Structure formats: structure tokens, C-alpha cells
Amino acid sequence: MQAEIITIGDEILIGQIVDSNSAFIAKELNKIGVSVYQITSVQDDREHILRSLEEAGNRSSVVIVTGGLGPTKDDVTKPTLCQFFDDELVRDEKVLAHIEELFKKYINSPISDLNRQQALVPTKAKVLHNAFGTAPGLWMKKDKVSYFFLPGVPYEMKNLILTSVLPAIIEEYERPHIVHKTIMTYGMGESTIAEKIEDWENNLPSAIKLAYLPNLGRVKLRLSAKGQDKEALVSMVEDEAKKLYPLIGDIIYGEEEDGAIEVQIGKLLTEKRMTLATAESFTGGKIAEQVTSVPGASHYFKGSVVCYATETKIKVLGVPKELVEQYSVVSEEVAVAMAERVRDLLGSDFGIATTGNAGPTKGDSDADVGTVYIAISSPKGSFAQEFNMGNHRERVVKKSVGKAFELLYKEILNF
């Protein structure tokens, strides 16, 4: 069975916001065996909304619509719903009580007529309780197609999907199983991988689809299988995935359910009861931020010295001034000293350091834009590697953060 997602609102169409809501919904639907056939972003416009609801309902059994339910005047969705479902709006007393309660608890301003209007719902709608906000979710049906209307605020929408929409779909529709397995690789390009696994790919069972997902120097390989017998699908996908390891095992750093590389580093460090600290120049704290985005990071992450200025490297980290003068601040020697000093200073087992020039102009050194050094220090010693990450500031930082995690990951495996 298949579903569609429609987002309403000009802000996506003028590029003011990125549509991350649809990615979340698609992922959750996939987990319960619902394929998303199409995602459509439409304008806050009656005719356009009507046409999209109609078309999506002709193709799919479930249509999830986000956006267009806010309290202010740019929203035309609810009157349009009434037209589509031939219905009218009535006040829902439970919703009104909830809005009044939220205002009393969290909001320091008096409740307005605009807010009260959010309690108006179509008579044929089943109201879905929005625990985190004032706009309720709505579940409506037309010719056996379920339409779910949700507010566009991501965290309200996510909660409604998890607590109301998915349970409703599971209850109402029979679904096949979809099994995905994603193998994460690093250090090799898409087409080189494709050549290495060509025979394997050509011999994949027809029920399995393979996709290459390249991003910032890493390629993910995603295997997908769909069918009725979940166990058979899982073992078929597992069998094929296993065959990949003899072919490209040296570039595989994990499978997606293991989590991102910083999650895996966290697991390894926790297991080995070891700790990490970072000294970041041009990465500006992004390594620390990514490490601490993992819940529980406080068990293994001591902290970071973000030493953007050269004097901070010397004064706070204690990198010898002579070293900077002799080799320049963007050098292998300074990178290694930073990694060693931050380990000492923060008392950690591992240290990561970055120094380089992310551009757009040259900084405190003569290094070319894109030239970076990444150093790792551990109880077994220290080393730094030089990279040229190109001349796009944001990419230089992102690629370097990724590379730092790869180097650390390999190093931790030695302990």
C-alpha cells in the first residue's frame, strides 16, 4: 500500500525553509511498510490545494498533509477542507479547553480570538490531540482514502505522527513488509565501488533493490526488499549484505542501524571506558557539537578547546610559541601538539585536533584555502594527516569533521 505527503505553504516554495517534515514522515511510514509514492509541496491557495488532495487520493490510500493550520491569516487550509469534504466548521470544546490550558501554563499573553479559532474543526473530522500545540490534527475520509491534516511545526507534527497517525494506519490498512539495510562506506567513490561489486549486484535477487547514496566523500549502499514474509525478507537481505564484506570490507565502517560514526565512536569509548577531548581551530567546535549530539556523551567526552585565534592555541592549550613560528600555525607539527596538549589539559585518553584554512581568505598562516591538518593523539602515540578539502568553506569544515571521526574510529579499534 502506498501513501503521499503534501506540504502546504509558500515558505517551502520560496525556499525560506527546507522541507524536513516530509523526510521524517516518509521514514516513519517506511518503517511500518508503507511506501511513499510522491511528496508534493503546494501553495497556500484554495485551487491548488483542492487539486493536490484530489490527485493524491486517486493514486494512494493515505494522504498526509502538513502546514496551513496556524492561527494567523496566511492560512486557507480549513475552509478548503470544508469544500473538499463538503463539510462545515464547528467549535470543539475539548480542543478549546486544551488551548486555554496551554495558554495558562506556558504563554505569557492573553488568549486571543485567533487562538480560539483553532478550536474550529470540520464536523466529519476525527480530532487528533496535539499535546504540544494549539492546532489539532484532523483525520478525514473520502472514498476510503484517509487524509490526515497536521500542523507544520516540526515537533508538534512529529508527536502527532507517532502517537496518532501511525497507530491509525496500522489499525486500518494491511501493509507488506519493507526491509532496508544500509551499509556505510568511506574513502572510495561511487563508480569504483560499483565496479568492485558489479558481479554481486548483477546477481541480486529481483526482490532486492540497490541504491548508491553518495554524500561528502562517503557512499552508503542501501538494500531494500518488499514482500509479505518479513522473516524471509530479512534473511534474504542479510545474506546478500554478508557477501559484500569479502568484496569491500576494508571500506565499510558500519551499518546504518549502528548509528552515525559519532554514535559508534561513543559506543566504542563507553565499552572501553576511554575518553575523548578535542582541540579545534577552523572546525570551530563542530566536532564537539557532533560528539555531544549523542545522548550520554558526558560519559566519555571531556570537552574541547576551540582555539580559533592563534594566541588561544598558545595561551590556553599551551602549544609552544616557537613551534608555531617555526612551522606556521597550519602544520603537521602544530596539529600534533594541539592533540597532545588537549589530552593532557583535559585528562582524556584520545585527543583530536584540527588546524587549517577553511577560507574564504587566508588567515593567520600562508596555507592555501582548503589545506587542513587533522591529528589524533592516543596512549599509543600521535600523528597528523594533511588533506586538501577544496575551496568551499562549509564543505571544508564538514568534510574535515567527517575525516576526523574516521581517523579516530580506526585508532580506537587498536585498543
Added chain:
Amino acid sequence: MQAEIITIGDEILIGQIVDSNSAFIAKELNKIGVSVYQITSVQDDREHILRSLEEAGNRSSVVIVTGGLGPTKDDVTKPTLCQFFDDELVRDEKVLAHIEELFKKYINSPISDLNRQQALVPTKAKVLHNAFGTAPGLWMKKDKVSYFFLPGVPYEMKNLILTSVLPAIIEEYERPHIVHKTIMTYGMGESTIAEKIEDWENNLPSAIKLAYLPNLGRVKLRLSAKGQDKEALVSMVEDEAKKLYPLIGDIIYGEEEDGAIEVQIGKLLTEKRMTLATAESFTGGKIAEQVTSVPGASHYFKGSVVCYATETKIKVLGVPKELVEQYSVVSEEVAVAMAERVRDLLGSDFGIATTGNAGPTKGDSDADVGTVYIAISSPKGSFAQEFNMGNHRERVVKKSVGKAFELLYKEILNF
């Protein structure tokens, strides 16, 4: 005149990636007066692609398609193009030479047949040079509608949009002007703002559209006007925007073209020749990362001590151990001490400090999940404020980073 965007590829439909390409394209099209009518994400499937191309072409004069042009076997786009345009593929020698050159320069593996196939293009296509990658862009026409096909890799796509697609559209199509102005506010909810500006909103000229864009405790107000006379539109929008200041001037922190709040802080610090350092506990380096995302930050940002562990606050920052014991690590007193110590240690004019509990479980203190302190220290003194940011780890961090910038911004204005 209007355009549509189509993205091809299962990875958006299974929620593996967020469609940030479309946001970029929509923003750029808007700047040159092209409205985006619809954005559609479709499957890597011949029938689905054909239908979307057809429908988009019936509605709009320009259709921009991304994705489906990679070297590996999950891509069906090019044969589908040939069917749609009644065309066939031929080898383009210039594209082939470019692919060979890229391999020689940057890629450490031999060129493969798969890579060579990327030089196959439909005979009716105008080839758009992809400086950064091996898949060329294609410009094709059908019944006066322009179709642009671009690779899905964001930085290749962006370059093609800027260097080839926009100039082609400007050359070929007459466009009205679209003028946007976005006023950025903080500290007040959407509906309260709506009430305060109700009279103004009701009296807006009909050519002006207003949208409320709420996100993490801040609301942006976007005014849009469309028409032939650019100067008249600009002055109409400017006039209306000016009227907002007497109504809600106290919650406006800038206009969008001024840049995000960290950009404005950067401008102020540069102007006043003052500097900043941060001491971050639960925000884990995110403030530093956001400060350094602004090119030129090295002129005013000294660095950060990310003191995730309590011992790092004491050992590296030099927060007195007794203070932590007396008040607990999540307290106003410790926050202020952190901000003052990091100013001293890094020799900056301003210091920001954060300490709190982002969850999911309690850390080194008894503070409730979501309780945070943000401190600002300046040559005029120091203060900290307590906030409860809810119980969603990622939101606690994001909202706190935003709040820290707001507090700092107001403080800098005193100098």
C-alpha cells in the same frame, strides 16, 4: 511566469535525505522573479517520471529536475528523457574529455565504463558544463517549455543553477519582479504579534502578502509584493515595513538581508573592534560553531572552552571548586563564573557561558531536564538568566543557542 521543481530518487521518498536542493533552487528562482508553483518528489521510475514531466510542463514554463543522473545502476532518468523528448543518446566528446580530466586530477582510481557512460547525452539537449562533477547538466525544450536536468549532488547542482540555469532563464523569459522583505522578531508568539499588528495587516495594499514564519521561539514576518515596476514595489514594501517599527519595534532584531543574528553580532563586534569567547557546557560547542560559520569570524572570535565535564570547568576554565559544591554545577553562580573566567582566559571583551541539563537523563547536577542558565560577561559586568527549555534534547540546545545570541546582541548594543 512560474516554474516547477521535480526531484527524482527514492532516497527522499524513504526519508533518507532531506530535500535541501529544492529550497536552494526555489530561493534562487524567486530572486530573479520566477515563482515556484509546485515542488514534486517522484520515484526513480519511468512512468512516474514521464507523468510528472508532462504535468509540470502543462502548468509552468520552466521545469527544473534534479537527481537521477549518477553513474550507477539505480538511475533510469536518461533513457526516460529520450522517451519523453523522442530522442536518443550520443556520446559528447567534450563531456568525455572533462570526465577524463577530473579522474586524472582528483580521483585515485581508473576511469570505468560507468563513468564514460556519463558522457552520453540526448542529441536535442544543450549540454550545461558541470565544473565540479562528471554528470553534465542538460537543457531541453518541448512545446516552449524549458526542462533543465541537473545532478542531485548539492554542490554540483548549485554551481549549475548559478552559472547556467539562471542566466538561461533570464535570457529567455520575461519575468515580473518579486520583492520580499522579512522582519525578524524574538520573544513574542505568532498570535500575540498578529493582534498587535492587526490594523496594519488589514490595511496592507492588496499587492502585498504577509506571512508569519514561526521557528523555535522566534517569528519572522515576511512581506511579499509582485509586479512590473520594481522601484514602486520596493518603496511600497519599505513603506509598510517602516510602519511596523512603532508597533513592535521592541521585539524586532533585524531584517533578513542583515543576516542571521550571529552575522549581525559579527558586524557589531567588527564595528566596535571588540571580541568574543564562549564557555559551553550542554551546548557542546554549538555556539562556537555557529559563530565560526560566519566568514571573517577570526577577526572577533577568540575561541571557546567546551567544558562538558565538571572537572573541565574547574581545571581548564578555573571555576572555583567551592562554587560548584555550594551552588551545583547548573546554577546562576557557576554560569556567571564561567563567562567571567573564559573572558579572562581567552582575553576577550565579551564572554558567553551555558550550563544546564539538556537531557535525556540528569547529569552532574540535580537540575531538572530543560533547566539551563545562560550568562553574559562584558566590561560593564556579568549576569545570568535561568530558562526552562522543555524536555527535547535537540530543542533545548537549539533554543538555548538562540537565546544566548539574543542576550549577547542586546548587551553589545550598550557599547
